[in-house]
Amino acid sequence: MNASLQLAPRFAEPVPLVAAGVTKRFEGIAVLDRVDLRLPAGAVLGLIGRNGAGKTTLIRILMGLTLPDAGAATVFGDPALDMSDTSKVRLAYVPQQPDALAWMRVGDMLSFIGSFYPNWDQNFVRDTLIRWDLPPGKSLAKLSTGERQRVALIRALAIRPALLVLDEPAAALDPVARRDLLREIAVRAGESGTTVLFSTHIVSDLERVASHVAFLHRGKFLLNTQMDDLKETHTRLVLPPAAAAQLTGTLPGELRRRRQHDGSLAIVLAREAGRAWPAAVALPGASLEVLDLEDLFVEMTA
Numbered sequence: 001m002n003a004s005l006q007l008a009p010r011f012a013e014p015v016p017l018v019a020a021g022v023t024k025r026f027e028g029i030a031v032l033d034r035v036d037l038r039l040p041a042g043a044v045l046g047l048i049g050r051n052g053a054g055k056t057t058l059i060r061i062l063m064g065l066t067l068p069d070a071g072a073a074t075v076f077g078d079p080a081l082d083m084s085d086t087s088k089v090r091l092a093y094v095p096q097q098p099d100a101l102a103w104m105r106v107g108d109m110l111s112f113i114g115s116f117y118p119n120w121d122q123n124f125v126r127d128t129l130i131r132w133d134l135p136p137g138k139s140l141a142k143l144s145t146g147e148r149q150r151v152a153l154i155r156a157l158a159i160r161p162a163l164l165v166l167d168e169p170a171a172a173l174d175p176v177a178r179r180d181l182l183r184e185i186a187v188r189a190g191e192s193g194t195t196v197l198f199s200t201h202i203v204s205d206l207e208r209v210a211s212h213v214a215f216l217h218r219g220k221f222l223l224n225t226q227m228d229d230l231k232e233t234h235t236r237l238v239l240p241p242a243a244a245a246q247l248t249g250t251l252p253g254e255l256r257r258r259r260q261h262d263g264s265l266a267i268v269l270a271r272e273a274g275r276a277w278p279a280a281v282a283l284p285g286a287s288l289e290v291l292d293l294e295d296l297f298v299e300m301t302a
Contacts, residue, residue, distance in 0.1 A: 014077030016041055016163045016195040017062055021071035024057050031057050033219040034071065039197055039212075044189045046210035047199040050301055053216045055199040056096060059167050062197075063093050075163065089117060092161035096168045097145075098152035106143070106151055107136030110158070119160040128154050132177060146172040157184060164188065166198040170205055178205070185209050203294040213293065217301045222255065227293075229273060234296055236289040237267045243283035251278045256300050268299045 017039035024032040031054045039045055049055045060066040062073045064080035073080035076087040083091075101109045106129070114120035129136055132150050140148055149172040156164060164185070170178040186209045188194040200206065206213055206227075213230070215223040225233065234255075239247070241263035256268040268291075271277060281288060291299065 013041060014074075015039065016076055017165075017197060018074045019058070019062060019071065020073075022058065022061055022068045022073060023070040024054070024061065024066070024068050030219050032061070032068070035216075035219070035221060037062075037214070037221075037224070039195060041195050042189065042193045043212050044185065044196040044210050045198075045212040045214060046206035047197060047214050047216060048201065048203065048206060048297060049199070049216035050201070054219050055216055056167055058216065059093075059165060059197070059199060063091075063165060089159075090162040091165070092156035092159050092163070093165045094149075094152045094156045094167065094169055096171065098148055102141040102148075103139065105137055105139050106134060109140060110136075110151075110155060113155055114158065117159040121158045121160055125154055125158045128157075131180070146174060146177070149173060150177055153181060157188070160192065161194060164194055164196045164198075166196070168199055168201070170200060170202055178202075182209050203297060207293055215297060215300055222300050223270075223296075230293065230296065231290060233273055234268065234270050234291060235277070236291050236295075236299060237265075237269055237277075237281055238287045238289060239265045239267070239280070239283060240285035243280075243285050246283060247280065251280055253278065258299070258302070266299070268296070 015038060017037070019035055019037040022032050022035045023030060035058060047055055047058075057066060061068050062075070062080055064073070064075070064083055067081065075083055075091060078084050078087045104112070110125050114122065114125070134147060134150060140151065143151065149169070153169060156166070169181060173181065182205060185196055185198070189196055189209070189211075210227055212226050213223065214221055244263065244265040247265070251267060251269065253270045254267055255270055258266045260266060269277060277288070280286065
């Protein structure tokens with residue numbers, strides 16, 4: 001055997017969620033363009049993007065609900081379009097607008113769903129229905145949009161999933177319910193090692209619970225990194241007009257540049273951890289500005 005070869009452990013756990021070269025077009029327009037994603041076990045990935053960025057389409061492809069035009073997705077090593085029962089029972093998914101089984105009463109629906117899952121947490125269901133003031137005897141169809149969203153979240157969390165996928169989970173929640181949800185995500189990830197992917201447009205939600213963040217813009221990832229690395233690896237370089245005039249091309253690590261009304265340049269830069277910023281940071285009048293997550297998102301997608 002070649003000594004340079006490294007064999008994976010025989011019973012290594014498959015990566016929970018993978019997208020490889022995923023492309024999807026609608027009416028000739030690429031909503032997703034060769035997207036790659038690898039979500040490691042125990043990570044909490046916040047997927048952020050403007051409306052129409054392709055977040056929901058990507059999630060539906062990852063869940064095997066939409067066929068990509070190119071590329072493939074896997075869940076626990078299974079093709080997303082042909083998941084095994086073993087993978088399905090470890091997965092919980094909440095879409096933006098959960099409408100399934102709307103004719104059933106809340107309590108009956110949760111009991112019915114729970115019968116399919118060996119790790120169903122009935123105590124969590126009971127306690128959370130009370131905490132969120134949700135009537136178990138009321139039909140789902142008669143609940144408000146926010147109430148239906150909360151019931152869907154209870155259903156997803158009660159199965160104690162190994163992989164939790166949420167599409168805009170806080171969009172219809174009031175501030176108290178949203179805070180409870182974020183706390184629950186943090187607890188599940190921290191104590192049970194649950195892997196989480198959630199899309200959102202609320203940047204503060206990412207900063208509270210995400211270990212990783214990805215910016216999806218016009219069908220491509222502009223950023224996909226660990227939250228802890230952002231301030232060390234990303235910055236905004238501001239060059240006054242005279243210094244900006246000295247630039248002859250794109251800077252190493254340049255992600256986006258914007259010319260301001262006074263002729264100065266604002267350039268978003270990325271670097272590998274431990275590497276130096278490009279020499280342009282030493283130009284006369286140049287300044288580096290720390291970006292919080294919201295500033296970075298606006299700079300890269302505006």
